[in-house]
Amino acid sequence: MNLGGYNKPTPLSISLQAYTRLFNHQTFLKTEQDLFVANFEDKRGDREIDNIFGIFERVSELRDHGIDRLEGQLKETSGSLTRNLNEAEELITRIQVSCQAENLNANAETARMREKERELFSQELQNWKDSIDDNYRRQEKLLMEKYKPLT
Numbered sequence: 001m002n003l004g005g006y007n008k009p010t011p012l013s014i015s016l017q018a019y020t021r022l023f024n025h026q027t028f029l030k031t032e033q034d035l036f037v038a039n040f041e042d043k044r045g046d047r048e049i050d051n052i053f054g055i056f057e058r059v060s061e062l063r064d065h066g067i068d069r070l071e072g073q074l075k076e077t078s079g080s081l082t083r084n085l086n087e088a089e090e091l092i093t094r095i096q097v098s099c100q101a102e103n104l105n106a107n108a109e110t111a112r113m114r115e116k117e118r119e120l121f122s123q124e125l126q127n128w129k130d131s132i133d134d135n136y137r138r139q140e141k142l143l144m145e146k147y148k149p150l151t
Contacts, residue, residue, distance in 0.1 A: 009017075062070075
């Protein structure tokens with residue numbers, strides 16, 4: 001009923017209003033989430049700035065105090081390191097040359113073995129062929145002798 005612009009609350013609207021007040025926490029949660037995100041971003045920004053200043057301090061200390069000393073140490077050790085690397089490179093080159101020579105020797109030996117096997121196979125094949133020819137001639141001779149009186 002509408003009496004002069006005033007709506008009388010119905011039991012359904014009263015129930016919905018009570019439900020919304022008791023169980024709908026979306027506005028509260030939204031506010032809490034926004035506050036958490038804002039605090040997190042502030043703290044994260046502070047940490048990043050602290051990290052940047054820490055790096056800047058370390059770089060400044062190295063530039064002011066450590067670079068000259070490090071350069072001196074590097075010059076001392078780089079000479080020995082270069083010598084060691086050259087020796088290692090020479091050793092590797094010698095190993096490669098010897099491996100290549102061994103590989104060539106092995107290939108030559110393998111080629112000789114194959115050639116011997118091929119010659120042996122050819123000889124065996126020739127012997128087999130000769131034995132077949134001999135058998136053929138012998139059989140031919142026997143047949144000729146057997147049928148000679150008939151002619």
